[in-house]
Amino acid sequence: MSFRFIGRIACSLLFISLSQLAWTQSLPAGRWTSLFNGKSLAGWDMYLRQPEGTNQPPYGLNNDPLHVFTVADGAIRASGQLWGGISTWHEYDNYHLRLDVRWGTKKWYPSDSTRRDAGLLYHATGPYSFAYNCWLRSSELQIQEGEIGDFFGVGAGSAEFPMQPVTVRGKVLDQYAFDAPLRRNADAVGSGRVYRSGNFERPHGQWNTVELITRGADAVYIINGYVVNRLFNTYRPAIHQQTTRGKIQLQSEGAEVYYRQIQLRPISYASPQSLSLSADKTTLTDLIPDKPQTVRITNRGDAVELVAVELSGPAGDQFRVKLPPFPRRLKRGETLDLLVMLLSDTPGKSVTATLRLETVLGPVPDLTVTLQSR
Missing domain, CATH: 2.60.120.560 (Exo-inulinase; domain 1)
Known part of the structure; x- marks a missing residue:
């Protein structure tokens, strides 16, 4: 679930689906x-x-x-x-x-x-x-x-x-x-x-x-x-x-x-911005230890400040990302390469996780990358 912020946050929260998430972005914080x-x-x-x-x-x-x-x-x-x-x-x-x-x-x-x-x-x-x-x-x-x-x-x-x-x-x-x-x-x-x-x-x-x-x-x-x-x-x-x-x-x-x-x-709140980030791959497969793979994030909207990543799922902490220094401001047209690796594997067992990016106002909508081991 996610949420809609209005002004400096109303006393009650409205929960809506991620695909309908409304955004305001504070730049700079x-x-x-x-x-x-x-x-x-x-x-x-x-x-x-x-x-x-x-x-x-x-x-x-x-x-x-x-x-x-x-x-x-x-x-x-x-x-x-x-x-x-x-x-x-x-x-x-x-x-x-x-x-x-x-x-x-x-x-x-x-x-x-x-x-x-x-x-x-x-x-x-x-x-x-x-x-x-x-x-x-x-x-x-x-x-x-x-x-x-x-x-x-x-x-x-x-x-x-x-x-x-x-x-x-x-x-x-x-x-x-x-x-x-x-x-x-x-x-x-x-x-x-x-x-x-x-x-x-x-x-x-x-x-x-x-x-x-x-x-x-x-x-x-x-x-x-x-x-x-x-x-x-x-x-x-x-x-x-x-x-x-x-x-x-x-x-x-x-x-x-x-x-x-x-x-x-x-954290302050500004007028709604056009937030549009995309990944060159929606899935990284066959991840194995010591052989990281790269996913490229491109900003096609207004400038956005990223503060963290999220690796979700039961096996999320079995993966790692080579993180940039956060907070990281990404301007329109700029790209960010994230190196993703699997820490260890178990023969015959495949694990998965989902990668998301975080701003001070929550996760970037409509941007997920599935991670999967061999």
């Missing part, structure tokens, strides 16, 4: 603004709860005697020793956020025997101790080893996802799938999880680029240039309102993690 200066925590507040397994009172707001949040080598270091968060002074709406994330080595009780965990909380509002005595009411872009890009509800309301059931470690859960039926997830703190479409993370110790695009009550999650989750119409029934605005909060949650290059730009 707003300028990037750094939310972190790389030297100090100016512009941020921190909130910490008590040490795990104790009955001590919370450390509270801007009281950090254990130096859980510090600046190291141009990045915000969250030690993970205490659960808590560091949040922006200001609230934001309709934006494109990007930051780099890298894991450290330390892990703390009770997360010392589990996957390293943290998170990007957005549309975050008070109180500071709302969730688990240390986080703002918010929606979460999960930052966890092997699962960056999952959605969690942290009290900001439920949302509608194109999602389907999937079995993860023996449990049947929901997973984002571009062409799945649109359904609303649960509205509960620590629940309503929706798994990302695939794993596009880099190996432990390397930086991962995490991006979040918010458009009114909608959001898109992008990991290392790949769309991995998409949600619509976040709604808080308790106050009968959509969730569209709030602070940005970064978690400390039992594992050492670093955040750097935290930048944000506003």
Whole structure:
């Protein structure tokens, strides 16, 4: 399903088929603004709860005697020793956020025997101790080893996802799938999880680029240039309102993690544009490891800014694309060559995926390329 935007986004969303998608394109988007200066925590507040397994009172707001949040080598270091968060002074709406994330080595009780965990909380509002005595009411872009890009509800309301059931470690859960039926997830703190479409993370110790695009009550999650989750119409029934605005909060949650290059730009909307991109091939067949193939994208309409690709389908993360630096503006008549490869193959088993291109306002309509292994 997809959507029609009017002005700065009406309070309710109209879902229509992809072939009928109406577009507005913002060119250029707003300028990037750094939310972190790389030297100090100016512009941020921190909130910490008590040490795990104790009955001590919370450390509270801007009281950090254990130096859980510090600046190291141009990045915000969250030690993970205490659960808590560091949040922006200001609230934001309709934006494109990007930051780099890298894991450290330390892990703390009770997360010392589990996957390293943290998170990007957005549309975050008070109180500071709302969730688990240390986080703002918010929606979460999960930052966890092997699962960056999952959605969690942290009290900001439920949302509608194109999602389907999937079995993860023996449990049947929901997973984002571009062409799945649109359904609303649960509205509960620590629940309503929706798994990302695939794993596009880099190996432990390397930086991962995490991006979040918010458009009114909608959001898109992008990991290392790949769309991995998409949600619509976040709604808080308790106050009968959509969730569209709030602070940005970064978690400390039992594992050492670093955040750097935290930048944000506003998304604005202009008059409708003629958006027309085409591919020289609609299908790439017989893809095998170490023998990539190229698909050429040509812009036959007005200039467009591309921000990511999406590889959808159960085998989407078994393929990779050699990505250009995003955002990438493609003028009328210009072309973009994308090199597509299969990571690995299984003898006698063919896998497929679908490639799409993403703008800040959603996927490019009427442009799909089917990928198929031998």
